[in-house]
Amino acid sequence: MITERIAASADRVVEGATLSESLRPHPEIPLTLVQMVAVGEESGALGDLLHRAADAMDEETNARLSRLLSLLEPLIILVMGTVVAFIVVSVLLPLLDISTLVR
Numbered sequence: 001m002i003t004e005r006i007a008a009s010a011d012r013v014v015e016g017a018t019l020s021e022s023l024r025p026h027p028e029i030p031l032t033l034v035q036m037v038a039v040g041e042e043s044g045a046l047g048d049l050l051h052r053a054a055d056a057m058d059e060e061t062n063a064r065l066s067r068l069l070s071l072l073e074p075l076i077i078l079v080m081g082t083v084v085a086f087i088v089v090s091v092l093l094p095l096l097d098i099s100t101l102v103r
Contacts, residue, residue: 002028019046033057 005026012022020038023029033053040049 005029030057 005028009019009022009026013019018038018041020034020041023034023037036049036053037046040046043049
């Protein structure tokens, strides 16, 4: 989906539009990235700004993933506890049944 948007933007750039103008109508592309591209085009340092944008987006993605994982940890612990409890019960029930047969 984003690949299609970037390809459409590339076509608009070939037609003569600036990169920032061609990225602006696509809501999937963050506005901060579009603004950074515009500043990079005006200053002539587009490559450096794109590297900075990539680094910033990497950091944001890593922060979101760590938040998601910290929210999932209690759920994972709960599921693992349930599995362990099931295994313990499945081992102990036959032992208790055998002890009642011996009496």
